[in-house]
Amino acid sequence: MEKREQIYEGKAKKVFATDDPSLCIVSYKDDATAFNGLKKGTISGKGVVNNRMSNRLMQLLSQDAGIPTHFVKELSDRDTLVKRVRIVPLEVIVRNVAAGSFSKRFGVPEGTDLLCPTIEFCYKNDELGDPMVNEYHIYACGWATREQVRSITDYAFRVNSYLSDFFLARGIILVDFKLEFGTLDDGTIVLADEISPDTCRFWDSATREKLDKDRFRRDLGGVEEAYGEMMKRVFG
Ligand code: TMP
Numbered sequence: 412m413e414k415r416e417q418i419y420e421g422k423a424k425k426v427f428a429t430d431d432p433s434l435c436i437v438s439y440k441d442d443a444t445a446f447n448g449l450k451k452g453t454i455s456g457k458g459v460v461n462n463r464m465s466n467r468l469m470q471l472l473s474q475d476a477g478i479p480t481h482f483v484k485e486l487s488d489r490d491t492l493v494k495r496v497r498i499v500p501l502e503v504i505v506r507n508v509a510a511g512s513f514s515k516r517f518g519v520p521e522g523t524d525l526l527c528p529t530i531e532f533c534y535k536n537d538e539l540g541d542p543m544v545n546e547y548h549i550y551a552c553g554w555a556t557r558e559q560v561r562s563i564t565d566y567a568f569r570v571n572s573y574l575s576d577f578f579l580a581r582g583i584i585l586v587d588f589k590l591e592f593g594t595l596d597d598g599t600i601v602l603a604d605e606i607s608p609d610t611c612r613f614w615d616s617a618t619r620e621k622l623d624k625d626r627f628r629r630d631l632g633g634v635e636e637a638y639g640e641m642m643k644r645v646f647g
Pocket of ligand 1: 447504510511512513541587588589609610611612
């Protein structure tokens with residue numbers, strides 16, 4: 412399958428059409444941004460890590476947890492064939508431990524275990540700073556139907572439960588993560604976008620060292636090393 416015209420360029424990926432209208436090719440870049448694009452940089456090798464890790468996790472989620480995903484086939488270190496979907500304009504965030512904007516918004520110290528996993532929906536719009544919304548906002552604006560939100564919520568918690576166990580077995584606490592979903596032509600929801608150190612918080616379970624994009628966001632250094640370490644934990 413070959414790349415045709417570029418359909419879209421995001422902050423970390425490009426999307427290309429293929430000869431098959433139901434499929435497209437995602438190409439992962441090393442570009443990194445934070446704070447809705449205000450902070451810009453490069454993380455050398457990130458595109459390869461995110462592409463390969465995301466594909467592995469989506470394959471496992473599909474096979475072992477029955478989560479439908481957009482993944483079709485890894486074409487190279489940076490390129491993957493995926494189902495062409497219409498992205499639901501929501502960032503779906505699941506949290507197990509307080510960190511980041513949760514800690515800031517609610518005054519709960521980073522690292523506090525939450526009594527149960529939480530879910531948040533944010534409207535995907537950089538200019539507005541991805542504002543948090545509730546389910547009524549989603550229905551009122553027509554971003555997704557009630558049935559679609561029900562599927563998204565169910566899948567998001569199942570992804571959390573599967574991946575929390577997967578990472579804990581590899582010495583990693585899955586603190587929180589962001590998912591995006593898409594719809595197929597018949598409205599069916601599938602997991603899309605990526606699952607990677609860009610979109611998850613990963614802490615070493617012994618040392619609590621951060622092994623994700625927070626090293627870039629917060630200028631902690633050792634960014635490439637952290638992505639490399641997460642590759643080793645996932646692929647052994
Ligand atoms: P937050 O604490 O900043 O809201 O982030 C929660 C999770 O979502 C964290 O794992 C990082 C991820 N995330 C993204 O993938 N994209 C984003 O634009 C933001 C703000 C967070």
